[in-house]
Amino acid sequence: MTPVDSWKAHSSKLQRSLNTLCCATVISLSAASSWGAESPLHQRIDVAIGAGLTEFENLAADDAGDAAFARRLYLDLAGTIPSAEQARQFLADGSPDKRAKLIDQLLGSPHHARRMQYAFDTMLMERRPDKHIKADQWRNFLRQSFAEGKPWDELVAEMLTADGSDEQSRPAAKFLLDRELKTDAMTRDLGRIFLGRDLQCAQCHDHPNIDDYLQRHYHGLAAFLNRSYLFTDPESKQASIGEKADGTVKFTSVFTSESDETAPRVLELPPIEDPPLADEPYTVKPDKKVRSVPVYSRRLQLALAMTDSSNVAFRRNIVNRLWAMMMGRGIVEPVDMSHSGNPPSHPALLDLLAEEFHEHNYDVRYLLRELALTKTYQRSSLYKVGAENLADDRFAVALLKPLTPEQLAWSMMQATSLTDATLDDLKTQYLLADAENDPAQIEDLLWQEEALHDSLKSHVDTFVGFFGVAGIQTSQFDASANQALFLRNGAELQNWLEPSGQRLTAHLATLDGPQLVDEFYFSVFSRPPNAEEVQQVTMFLEEYKENRDAAIEQLVWAALSSAEFRFNH
């Protein structure tokens, strides 16, 4: 039995695993049946957001409108802006449930799995340089996991149980292996990333400013891993995780000099005492040449304890993070500073989301769907006159979300038509490469997504280099001169603006008047222009008409460099 199988057995989640196998249909059914009397979650979310503020509805922003909704949703769920064609199609669709349909369509797309791969890679590894597990393997593991709708607790269990010795599960071990089992990094990140608590300052003493971050919390988490170590195979040089059968965690406060010892424990949950040491405590005895494996592993207790139903912090953390991804800030913000001095903006809402997420088997897609269906998500980012002073944490207006480096890269490639042009090339190449190649293949969405990704990945990496931040991720927006120089003068963007082949600039050059402006607005901003905008663009092109091609390039550059493009709004 693999560790994850044993996790499944132990955590009595067989029923849940079965549900997961046929998740898409089961979810809507079970949502309908078990919550028959109650309104759907997205409606209860809106009620919770409105509660407590009189006249909320009068102050809250209007609906975003279909065009703004579609652009926002494409970015949040599929990681890129829609093409002009997709945007137009959505606007033209007259069906009343078209927003729900788009949500489902995007959640089921291979682009969604990629978007989640990017988001969770950033959240879990924080753009640190590779150490022991190749990023590609790890990212593939994440993408596959989201593609198959793996529940969050199961995904985490896989990450915390994999020891790197087995090829199949090895990619999942990146979280632990790339932190090299170093107590500081390990413990802090377990607390921050899975429990929403930055316990670093509680390493040497109870936190000086935060009443509920205690030294025993830090060391309780450390105790799960204190016996584990980085083992490097002398022959293959491959790193994996070994573990000893003994070792305790003692700590002393540098303030009070009080000492204590702790067994593994998650925050205030009961400590998990070791069973009596067996006569032969090792399955594989420690030796320089082998990875030692104890009969009783503290590390394997971690996945169980972390994902146990009693560990409410675990699910509150992830629903808060998913909320922040969709809404622009956490209900607890910063997302890794959950404590009594920094309470949630909407405590009942956080409880509601956590419990519903638990009920629905830690199904990420279910939660994203419900969030996207809320009025809260679908509001305009334009505040109502008179509501300008409402705090961000009221969620009365859609917050501006800076595009991630990946979203920015893909959106710029989409807007300039590099994406579509590349896909056409890839299709042609595929068919020409071998007469036996199946023409049906090139219509397969997964094939398309993967082929495009592989072909354009280096551009995405370039954007990550300029716009990505390694280390603790915050929701703060920051922009450097270096980034602006890259957008102003860098080779990438300049290249994409050249009017050749199917590029947007080449296509626009074949158009004229309002038609040109309309195509330009749909391609870059996913919406039709208003009269003032038509006039403005027309005037600009008129002013530089001696060199029309250059003027069109400058027009597209200015739009790509605008705030409207930089932020998901």
Place this chain on the structure above:
Amino acid sequence: MRRNQGCNPLEHVMARRQFLGGAAAGAIGMGVLGHHAQAVQLKRQEKRILQVFLQGGVSQLESWDPKPGTVHGGPFQAIPTSVPGIHISELLPNIAQRMHNLSIVRSINIKSNDHEQGRQFMEKGRRVGDFPYVGAVASKYLTPADSQLPGYVHVSTRGITDVAGGAAFLGARHGQLKLEGVKPPGNLAPPEGVDALADAGRDQLRLQFNQRFVERRSKALTEAYDASYQQAAKLMSRKEMFEGRASKQDLDRYGTHDFGRYCLLARNLLENGAACVKVTHHGYDSHAENFNFHLEQLGEFDKPFCMLLDDLKARGMLESTLVVIYSEFGRTPKVNVRYGRDHWGTAWSVALGGCGIQPGAVIGKTNDTGTAVADREVDAGHLFHTYLQAVGLDSTADHDMPGRSIPIGDPSAESIKELLV
């Protein structure tokens, strides 16, 4: 013996050759800064930091803490300096004449012999964790509002990657702008086919797009975004500042080799409002032929550094500029079989002076053979507090970040008070 990045003797040889071959290009011209701007700059008396990083780990025995005549003291003599009683290595004759502007801390023990750990500790004042570098902190708190430059600029030849430019949670704006020698930063020239007029036209259009977008939207984010374009435009308009044009007089004084030119560039950057300029002088990791290497390296370092020091002083800037000469660690008080010295974080020195620093002082000491700190042991945490307090920042206060406050310096360390004015 450890063989880290930069330790390979071959690499040293290559670097030498590059230096010899690359020194030919010279240019004559005036410094770009006009007298008026200088006067304005001086009037403000803002504070700033100059860091000279001797990469690889300079030997304290061949520089600030010589032990001639001891078993592992090496062949070089100690010479008297302009401060009675202070002796430094004969490899630093120009600095010796200016010792009254500097002070030495001889009692550093960082308890690490690892390049990367040592460097991180010396920059962040903490052994572990995502904390900002001294330069990023300076950028955040010392950059004048109307500065023409990013706050933190690093002039270096070879790539050492600093995660997020050393800014950590302070954000990309405060990360280092890295200059590869006297070359403008990347993407500083407008793309081919976009002349100044077209560039201005498209930027005007960008602003028009923004204008409509920001109506009835929160301004904080959009303003930060626009500020980055303004900063980029300022850099583009001052491209020549980075190109290392220098007058014949300056080149005569500083020398025409790379490090001389870096020092001249550093002077320009400091005059133009950079809050922290770091200049890296590579190649002190002398596991073999330590003495030849130091003879050569410090020979290259000593004079241009002193010219820079003199110029800062002549411009009245020294009293508002903290100057620090540091490494990631020192070198072993034991000569190995290849006449080298190895990594040594246990008992070594830095020199500093200028703004807020008591001149002509020596803090702490090592024992007679240099194998241990004998008095007033400090580590990089103490130095970090000292640097920031020297430029008037309260290093015991917190960075006030949204939702959290993070102590600026390590709360378990404090400044070297007797070194501060």
